Amino acid sequence: xxxxxxxxxxxxxxxRTGIGAAIARALAREGCDVAIVDREHDESAxxxxxxxxxxxxxxxxxxxxxxxxxxxxxxxxxxxGQLGRLDILVCxxxxxxxxxxWKMTEEQWDSVITVNLKGYFNYNxxxxxxxxxxRSGKIVNIxxxxxxxxxxxxxxxxxxxxGEVALTKxxxxxxxxxxxxxxxxxxxxxLTEMAQELAPEFLHKAADETVxxxxxxxxxxxxxxxxxxxxxxxxxxxxxxKVDGGQxx
Amino acid sequence: xxxxxxxxxxxxxxxxxxxxxxxKDGRLMATRCSQCGATxxxxxxxxSVCLSGDFEFTELSGRARLHTFTKIVAAPTGFExxxxxxxxxxxxxxxxxxxxxFGDSIQEGEIEIGMELQVVPQIFEELxxxxxxxxxxxxxxxxxxV
Amino acid sequence: MTxxxxxxxxxxxxxxxxxATVQELAFEAFREAVLDAGIERDAIxxxxxxxxxxxxxQRSLAGVVQEYLGLAPKPTWLTEVACASGSAAIRxxxxxxxxxxxxxxxxxxxxxxxxxSTPEILALMGRVGEVQWESGFGTTFPAYYAMFAKRHMxxxxxxxxxxxxxxxxxxHYGALNPKAxxxxxxxxxxxxxxxxxxxxxxxxxxxxxxxxxxxxILAGEETARAVSDxxxxxxxxGCATASMSVLRxxxxxGLPSAEQAAAQAFEMAGxxxxxxxVADVHDCFTIAEIMAYEDLGFCPKGEGGPFVAxxxxxxxxxxxxxxxxxxxxxxxxxxxxxxxxxHEIVLQLRGEAGERQVPDAAVGLTHNVxxxxxxxxxxxxxxx
Numbered sequence: 001x002x003x004x005x006x007x008x009x010x011x012x013x014x015x016r017t018g019i020g021a022a023i024a025r026a027l028a029r030e031g032c033d034v035a036i037v038d039r040e041h042d043e044s045a046x047x048x049x050x051x052x053x054x055x056x057x058x059x060x061x062x063x064x065x066x067x068x069x070x071x072x073x074x075x076x077x078x079x080x081g082q083l084g085r086l087d088i089l090v091c092x093x094x095x096x097x098x099x100x101x102w103k104m105t106e107e108q109w110d111s112v113i114t115v116n117l118k119g120y121f122n123y124n125x126x127x128x129x130x131x132x133x134x135r136s137g138k139i140v141n142i143x144x145x146x147x148x149x150x151x152x153x154x155x156x157x158x159x160x161x162x163g164e165v166a167l168t169k170x171x172x173x174x175x176x177x178x179x180x181x182x183x184x185x186x187x188x189x190x191l192t193e194m195a196q197e198l199a200p201e202f203l204h205k206a207a208d209e210t211v212x213x214x215x216x217x218x219x220x221x222x223x224x225x226x227x228x229x230x231x232x233x234x235x236x237x238x239x240x241x242k243v244d245g246g247q248x249x
Numbered sequence: 250x251x252x253x254x255x256x257x258x259x260x261x262x263x264x265x266x267x268x269x270x271x272x273k274d275g276r277l278m279a280t281r282c283s284q285c286g287a288t289x290x291x292x293x294x295x296x297s298v299c300l301s302g303d304f305e306f307t308e309l310s311g312r313a314r315l316h317t318f319t320k321i322v323a324a325p326t327g328f329e330x331x332x333x334x335x336x337x338x339x340x341x342x343x344x345x346x347x348x349x350x351f352g353d354s355i356q357e358g359e360i361e362i363g364m365e366l367q368v369v370p371q372i373f374e375e376l377x378x379x380x381x382x383x384x385x386x387x388x389x390x391x392x393x394x395v
Numbered sequence: 396m397t398x399x400x401x402x403x404x405x406x407x408x409x410x411x412x413x414x415a416t417v418q419e420l421a422f423e424a425f426r427e428a429v430l431d432a433g434i435e436r437d438a439i440x441x442x443x444x445x446x447x448x449x450x451x452x453q454r455s456l457a458g459v460v461q462e463y464l465g466l467a468p469k470p471t472w473l474t475e476v477a478c479a480s481g482s483a484a485i486r487x488x489x490x491x492x493x494x495x496x497x498x499x500x501x502x503x504x505x506x507x508x509x510x511x512s513t514p515e516i517l518a519l520m521g522r523v524g525e526v527q528w529e530s531g532f533g534t535t536f537p538a539y540y541a542m543f544a545k546r547h548m549x550x551x552x553x554x555x556x557x558x559x560x561x562x563x564x565x566x567h568y569g570a571l572n573p574k575a576x577x578x579x580x581x582x583x584x585x586x587x588x589x590x591x592x593x594x595x596x597x598x599x600x601x602x603x604x605x606x607x608x609x610x611x612i613l614a615g616e617e618t619a620r621a622v623s624d625x626x627x628x629x630x631x632x633g634c635a636t637a638s639m640s641v642l643r644x645x646x647x648x649g650l651p652s653a654e655q656a657a658a659q660a661f662e663m664a665g666x667x668x669x670x671x672x673v674a675d676v677h678d679c680f681t682i683a684e685i686m687a688y689e690d691l692g693f694c695p696k697g698e699g700g701p702f703v704a705x706x707x708x709x710x711x712x713x714x715x716x717x718x719x720x721x722x723x724x725x726x727x728x729x730x731x732x733x734x735x736x737x738h739e740i741v742l743q744l745r746g747e748a749g750e751r752q753v754p755d756a757a758v759g760l761t762h763n764v765x766x767x768x769x770x771x772x773x774x775x776x777x778x779x
Contacts, residue, residue, distance in 0.1 A: 132374070135275070135393045177273075177372055177379045179395060255531015259522060291528040291642060317549070317647055319541035321533060322591040325521025326514050328533035333591075336532055338542055338641065346642040348529050362549045382531065 003230035006031030009083045010229070011076065013037045013066050013123055014093030016045040018192035019142060022218030023090050024048050025055075026226045032088065033058040035079045037123075039065050039093075058083060066093045066119030076126040085134075088229045089127035091120045092142040094160070098153045109156045116160035120167060124182075128175060137180040138229045141168045142221070143240065145188045145248040161186075165240055172238030181237040183228050188244025190216045210245030253381050256373070257327040264294035264302075271306060272370045272381045275394035278306040279345060290345030311368035312388065313339035316346065318360055337385050339366055352384030399492045400619030400626030401776075402499075403432025403612035404738045409726040410576045411509055412606035417451055418463035421505040424608035424731075425464050428501070432612045434622055439612070440497040441470040445484030445504040446730030447477060449519060452510050460505060470497075478679065479765035480504065481609070481733025482772035488613045489629055498615045504734030505608035508727075516604075523766060525640035537601050537680060539641055539767045541593040544682035546647045548595070550697065555595055557700030558681040559583045562599045564709060565678060565717050569724020571750045576605045576726030600681040605726025609734035611741070627741045627759075631664025631775030633657055639769050648697075650768035653690035657762070657773045661692075664758075664775040668692035671714050671775075672756040673743045675736035677764040678721040687762050688716070691773070710753055718743075718751045733772065736761040744778040 010027045014020035015036025024034045025048070034052050038045055041063040052059030062078055064071040079086050094116040097108045120141055131137025146154055147161030165184055172182040189195070189206040195215075207215050224243050227233055242248065252261035253269040271278045279290040284301035294304050316338045324332035335351045337360070347368060351360065366385045369392050373380040405427025407420055415423075421444075429436055442464070444457040453459055457473040474483035481504030488500035511519070523536045547553045563583055569575040586599035619626040635655035638644055645651060661667060668691055676691070678684035685699035693714050694702040702708065708716040719725060719739040722732060740759035742748045748756075757778045764771050 133393070135395050173377065256533060257521070257531060259530050260527035263527065291525075291640070317542040317546040319538050319545060319596075320591070320594040321535060321538045322593060323535065323537065324517075324533055325530075325535050326518035327521070331533070334533060336534060336538065336542075338647070348524075348532055348534060348642060350532055362546065 003030050003226060003232060005226070005230055008032045008087040008229075009035070009079065009085050010088035010090065011035045011037065011079050011086060011123070011127070012090045012092060013119065015048060016040060016042070018194065019187065019190055019218045019221050020092040021048045022222040023092060023225050025051055026219065026222035027088065027229065028052040028055040028057045028059070030226050030230075031057065033083050035060040035062055035083060037062045037064050037066065037075050037093070039063070066122060067114045069122050072122035073126045075123075076130060080130065086127060086130050087137060089123060089137070089139045090142065090225055090229070091123050091140070093119055094142070096154065096157045098157070100153050101155050104156065112156035113160050116157070117163040117167070120164050124167065124171060128171060128180070131180045132175060132178045135179050137175070139171065139180065139182040140225050140228050141182075141184045142225075143168070143184045143186045145186050145242055145244050147186060148240070148242075149248050168240070169238045176237060181228070181233065183236060183238070184240045185221060185224055185228070186240050186242045186244065187216060187221050188242070188247035190218055190221060192218060209247045211249070212245040214245060216243060216245060253379050255382060256380065265292040267306060268292050269381055272383065273372060273379065275370045275392055277309045277311050277368055277370055277383060279309050279343065280304045281307045288344065290341055290343070290347065309341060309343050312342040313347070313366050313368050313385075315360070315362055315364045315366055315385070316340050317362055320357070335360065337366070339368065339385060341368070347383070349383050349385050352386040354387040354390055355385065397493060397495070398616040399489050399613050399629045400616060400623070401611050401629065401737065401741050402614045402619050402623040402626055403428040403434065404741050405429075405431060405610040406574050406735060406738045407608045408574050409605040409607035409728055409731075409735070412507070413509060415606075417446070417453065417456060417505050417507045418460045420507070420606060420608040421460045421503045421610070422463055424505070424610040425501065425503055428610040428612050432622060434499070434612070436465060439466060439469065439499050439501045441488075441491065442466050442501040442503060443484040443487045444471060444473050445481035445502065445733055446473060446506050447475055447480055448473065450506065450508055450511060460503060464503070466501065476770040477765035478677065478727065478729045479733055479763045479770045479772050480730040481735070482761070482763040482774065483733070483770070485611065485613070485629075485733060485737060485774070486632060486634060486772060489632060492613060492615045498618050500613045501610060502613060502734055503608060503610045504731035506728035506730035507606045508604035508729070509606055525642070528640065528642065535593065536767070537596055538593040540680040540682055541596045542641070543647050543686065544595055544680070547682060547686065550648055551700065553685060553700035555587075556583065557685065557704045558595070558600055559586045560703045561678060561681040561684045562586050562723055564703065565721040565723040568718045568751060569720025572720045572725065575720040575724050576603060577720070577724045596680060602679050602722035602727040605728045607726065607728035607731045607735070609731045609738045611734050611737050625745045627744045628777045628779070629774060630777040631660035631662070631666060633659030633663070633773040634771070635659070636770050637768050641767060649686050649690050650764060650771060652768050652771035653687060653762060653764060653773065656771040657691045660760070660773040660775045664777065666758060666775055670758050671760045672758050673718065673740065673753040674714055674716045674760040674762065675719065675721070675739050676716055676762040677732070678717055678723050679727060679764070683764070684716065684721065691760065691762060715753045718748070718753065733761070733763040736763055737774065737776070740776050744776060
């Protein structure tokens with residue numbers, strides 16, 4: 001299926017590893033030039049850009065802390081300046097810092113909310129201003145099924161992910177008249193490099209929760225993101241699509 | 250949908266309904282009679298020359314000249330919160346006239362009968378519902394056509 | 396073909412009449428006219444009501460008014476052409492008499508402007524032009540005429556001062572008219588200090604809404620001579636229209652409907668503008684009177700400003716205009732204005748205008764405009 005994304009320009013936060021890297025690769029495969037934003041600029045980041053270039057597209061690394069408001073605007077300006085335009089924003093960067101609530105420190109709460117929810121605000125706002133004026137754009141915010149169902153010892157993470165859903169829906173309302181689609185993708189358990197380090201019993205338990213009997217690859221998430229970024233999904237907006245193998249139905 | 254046109258709309262149903270969608274997409278349209286070629290702005294579906302009801306939309310450049318204007322201080326219902334505002338009647342380059350507000354690119358002090366202007370399609374950005382209009386801007390103003 | 400004469404006139408005070416319904420106002424003017432004519436009410440064959448319905452709560456005004464006047468079961472209907480509704484009613488009655496269908500017709504122009512709430516009135520104010528293409532931008536009745544004023548000033552050098560001269564003159568004469576809404580003179584200084592409405596207009600450039608009624612009773616020539624020793628003749632009747640939207644007018648410095656209606660009226664009467672001894676024109680806004688001087692041929696195009704500044708339209712000048720105060724000082728109950736203008740000219744031609752009398756007035760003219768000139772009715776009335 002040709003998604004018609006040739007020569008579109010995308011920005012992916014948290015694009016250095018895991019789901020973000022998979023999204024960057026998938027978009028490049030579909031014909032996008034891709035800029036990744038991450039707090040580290042290391043070999044992993046360079047490797048993602050190298051893959052993008054191997055696919056015949058332009059790639060760029062921008063080192064920034066997504067929680068920083070001004071650097072988000074600068075990142076968008078950099079992409080427009082160096083790659084000529086911006087068509088797609090995928091917000092994916094996020095952290096966890098688990099704990100039951102009666103032991104959760106103020107710092108645990110604030111940092112997760114700030115990096116995750118405020119980080120998405122920072123980039124959604126910067127991109128929305130561009131998309132509104134150019135009368136086109138696609139935003140996909142990566143949330144989590146925990147936003148929808150809650151999670152033990154993840155009050156902070158689940159709250160930030162739930163906030164991202166509300167942000168997504170509000171922006172869909174505001175930006176629809178400018179031909180901008182704003183959607184969220186809610187993964188369940190995803191087998192990132194980090195997750196592979198977990199104990200086997202834990203991974204089995206997660207697979208058992210799905211009805212498909214498997215845990216997602218980052219590429220499974222990326223495929224749905226790529227579809228949402230295309231004009232084939234032009235009538236989908238304000239939506240949350242779970243990509244969880246039936247982990248939470 | 251024509252009901253999108255204007256801050257307040259008193260004509261939600263009209264044969265030239267498509268005008269508003271074109272405006273939302275950044276195109277200012279006149280009508281042309283399919284039978285005799287007579288054009289009209291403001292648009293009309295029924296030809297005043299040959300009486301035909303067949304028409305098509307034809308895009309205008311939006312280049313215009315100011316014929317007259319006024320700053321409205323005593324506003325009608327629905328416009329109290331934006332008063333005072335200045336409206337101008339412009340002669341369009343391709344023929345016909347339009348009445349519209351002056352936009353942000355023109356300072357009140359520079360308004361002069363005879364000045365060249367650009368009619369620019371606009372969306373009311375901050376309203377929740379979709380509403381469109383056009384404004385009088387500096388010549389050379391660019392905008393996006395979808 | 397038979398001439399039509401006016402044999403009876405009546406006029407209420409114009410102003411805020413929250414004490415009366417529109418039919419009660421109509422009755423006051425009608426009673427005065429019937430007594431003035433000295434006829435029996437039964438002698439009236441039909442009535443025509445001039446009013447603008449959308450300002451009233453009562454639907455279908457003609458029936459309610461004529462019933463209250465005691466004219467049922469005689470024929471009646473409403474004529475509506477915005478601010479010229481009263482003149483349209485007169486023209487309708489005139490046509491019916493000339494056609495020989497009726498002989499004596501009562502014409503009642505009547506209007507309440509104050510039954511609606513302020514927001515309702517303000518909403519109506521935004522629907523004067525062509526609502527489809529214009530009202531979305533918040534245009535108003537004063538705004539349209541203000542744009543005419545700006546263009547007139549641009550093309551002919553008409554000044555703000557000259558616009559205010561119209562207001563000062565009309566308030567001067569309004570002070571002499573016991574039926575007027577505003578009965579005090581104003582100074583140019585006071586007018587220039589009033590609030591902005593739509594530039595260049597301030598409050599004193601604009602006529603005020605009012606409630607009121609005026610009645611004229613028309614009769615065919617034979618009956619007119621039998622009934623009245625001072626019938627006033629409708630010698631020239633003109634009527635023309637123009638595009639509803641100012642976007643389709645040939646220019647914005649005059650009203651083509653007025654030019655054409657005047658030409659028809661003068662031709663029918665066998666008269667010229669210079670023959671007119673006294674006129675009532677439609678000064679809904681100051682510029683409207685200045686354009687009227689030009690459209691009617693009282694002065695050349697573009698010279699209306701100096702014409703009023705030179706006091707040519709005061710008594711003693713070339714042609715006294717609006718010596719009853721005009722819409723500006725009388726107030727403008729829109730359906731009643733046409734019959735009110737006619738009332739004044741009849742008084743003048745009968746020599747009964749008291750302090751406002753134009754000496755030896757033999758030929759009079761009324762110029763009644765609907766909206767922004769969509770409709771115009773011009774009447775030339777004569778004493779002989």
